[in-house]
Amino acid sequence: MEKSLNKQLEQSFRDNWNNPALSDYKGITLYYRDVARRIAKLHIVFEQCGLQKGDKVSLCSKNQANWGVVFLATITYGAVAVPILHEFKPGNIHHIVNHSESKILFAGDAVWEQLNETEMPGIHAVIQMSDFSILHSRNPLIESTRERLNEHFGKRYPKNFRENHIDFHEDTPDELAIINYTSGTTGFSKGVMLPYRSLWSNVMFAREVHPQLNNTSNVVSMLPTAHMYGMMFEFLFEMCVGAHVHFLTRVPSPKIIMDAFSEIKPDIIIAVPLIIEKIYKKRLQPIINKTAIRIFLKLPVLDQKIQKRILSELLKTFGGKFKEVIIGGAAFNKEAEAFFRKISFPFTVGYGMTECGPIITYAPWDNTRLYSCGKAAPRMEIRIDSPDPEKIPGEIQCKGDNVMLGYFKNQEATDSSFTKDGWMKTGDMGVMDSEGYLFIRGRSKSMILGPSGQNIYPEEIESIINNMPYVVESLVIDEGASLTALIYPDFEQAETDGISSNLEEKMQENISLVNEELPNYCKIADFKIFPEEFEKTPKRSIKRYLYQRTDL
Numbered sequence: 001m002e003k004s005l006n007k008q009l010e011q012s013f014r015d016n017w018n019n020p021a022l023s024d025y026k027g028i029t030l031y032y033r034d035v036a037r038r039i040a041k042l043h044i045v046f047e048q049c050g051l052q053k054g055d056k057v058s059l060c061s062k063n064q065a066n067w068g069v070v071f072l073a074t075i076t077y078g079a080v081a082v083p084i085l086h087e088f089k090p091g092n093i094h095h096i097v098n099h100s101e102s103k104i105l106f107a108g109d110a111v112w113e114q115l116n117e118t119e120m121p122g123i124h125a126v127i128q129m130s131d132f133s134i135l136h137s138r139n140p141l142i143e144s145t146r147e148r149l150n151e152h153f154g155k156r157y158p159k160n161f162r163e164n165h166i167d168f169h170e171d172t173p174d175e176l177a178i179i180n181y182t183s184g185t186t187g188f189s190k191g192v193m194l195p196y197r198s199l200w201s202n203v204m205f206a207r208e209v210h211p212q213l214n215n216t217s218n219v220v221s222m223l224p225t226a227h228m229y230g231m232m233f234e235f236l237f238e239m240c241v242g243a244h245v246h247f248l249t250r251v252p253s254p255k256i257i258m259d260a261f262s263e264i265k266p267d268i269i270i271a272v273p274l275i276i277e278k279i280y281k282k283r284l285q286p287i288i289n290k291t292a293i294r295i296f297l298k299l300p301v302l303d304q305k306i307q308k309r310i311l312s313e314l315l316k317t318f319g320g321k322f323k324e325v326i327i328g329g330a331a332f333n334k335e336a337e338a339f340f341r342k343i344s345f346p347f348t349v350g351y352g353m354t355e356c357g358p359i360i361t362y363a364p365w366d367n368t369r370l371y372s373c374g375k376a377a378p379r380m381e382i383r384i385d386s387p388d389p390e391k392i393p394g395e396i397q398c399k400g401d402n403v404m405l406g407y408f409k410n411q412e413a414t415d416s417s418f419t420k421d422g423w424m425k426t427g428d429m430g431v432m433d434s435e436g437y438l439f440i441r442g443r444s445k446s447m448i449l450g451p452s453g454q455n456i457y458p459e460e461i462e463s464i465i466n467n468m469p470y471v472v473e474s475l476v477i478d479e480g481a482s483l484t485a486l487i488y489p490d491f492e493q494a495e496t497d498g499i500s501s502n503l504e505e506k507m508q509e510n511i512s513l514v515n516e517e518l519p520n521y522c523k524i525a526d527f528k529i530f531p532e533e534f535e536k537t538p539k540r541s542i543k544r545y546l547y548q549r550t551d552l
Helices: 005-015 032-048 065-077 090-099 109-114 140-147 149-156 196-209 228-241 254-264 273-288 291-296 300-317 334-342 411-416 458-465 491-496 500-516
Strands: 020-024 029-031 056-060 080-083 102-107 125-128 134-137 176-181 191-195 218-221 244-247 269-271 325-327 347-349 359-362 380-385 394-400 424-432 438-443 471-478 483-489 524-529
Touching (some): 005 065, 005 196, 020 032, 029 032, 029 065, 032 140, 056 065, 056 090, 065 080, 065 228, 109 125, 134 140, 140 149, 176 196, 196 228, 196 359, 218 228, 218 254, 228 244, 228 269, 254 273, 273 300, 334 458, 359 380, 458 471, 458 483, 483 500, 491 500, 500 524
Parallel strands (some): 020 244, 056 102, 102 125, 269 325, 325 347, 483 524
Antiparallel strands (some): 020 029, 176 191, 380 394, 394 424, 424 438
């Protein structure tokens, strides 16, 4: 297949002209022909805005069908898409629009209410995402073009817009396609420059590992499309194979997700660990913890029957039609992972990062290893910077078609992200077995040096704490000579069980049990209860830098 993303999109639109493409859950549905026409109309608006190929277009709104239209219109025009998470603070949005040198901003209704055009002096036009109305423009011609857009469209395509009129920008492999601003766990966001080869390679990866997905497939988009994981595997890949994407358009609570799965019956599920862990803790753990069930699980015959029943219920919960649940974006709870593996639930854990658009490693659910995140993806290589990669954790480094060009207007950060021989430094620590399976140990930047020089990976301790009763999430920090656990408890469950007043005592019990499992050099010396959940990045990782002590 030709190494061109836009050629794939062109072919998909022609082949699937009369098929549904993008739906807002419980709302409108756009067919591929509708999306193609909207793209063509936006190209006319872009021309009138004076947008050149290579110019930047920012998108900032919640997930919705029109977000998909705008994104596709941008890259098929030859402009550079700058997706911005709609939950970002106004100051951060202003900064990204300005830093990226965006000429046009598409904003959601709620987003625009908080913004100020005077804070974005380089913007030629601000366009409302919901109806493409002009919210602000520096040129009266832009507004008149929008008002007479159907007239302009009719003149350009006098005999109706058909499949043969589709003519997308001809992309080249190293041409810049996206600037995706990370909101990383270690500081202020950087603009990751992803070329078309990265997008093409990620799409091809998805085609290769799930060839059964096609123009009869349905996918629920519940992750932020402004983040590469959701954008690539819940939207862009689907557009290339003619699938039907259903945007949730609202906060993906477990109930909303389960209702959508039941109704839509998706063919593949892309998830972050938080979603799966909530289902495990709320629905399965209370059942497993019952005395009778624990006894039955120790008896081989009854154990298998119970496992089959739990698996059947789980499959039904996720719609019953999916081939695999792919989990990524953050570390998965080890207890939950072991249980799901034991009952043969079809899930796998992958590994990636924005800088690789995003995939680095993957293995199918029936050919992976417990606690591993798979092997190097097609067109990617990985290595461990360690004297003994199988036993001694070292930094995970990678290279291949998926890797970014660098960070926008930040040569220093770009240079420091690559080794002298051209491998990208991920900042994550891991080991790799003799068959190439990767096992992540934690982030090198969050690693804590123990009292006698031991490497302590807080994520591994947090995984144990998070399995304790009444713990939603935790963060282990270095207090100088000792470790402290910051804990956000399940206040709701504690109140239901009538132990709210004894919550601190319960947490002390938890820490004592955790310490029994840990070596002396990484035992928890103290804990603090947090009243609200920790602040997260778009991929639901805790922003560690906000909670670290700076006076050590």
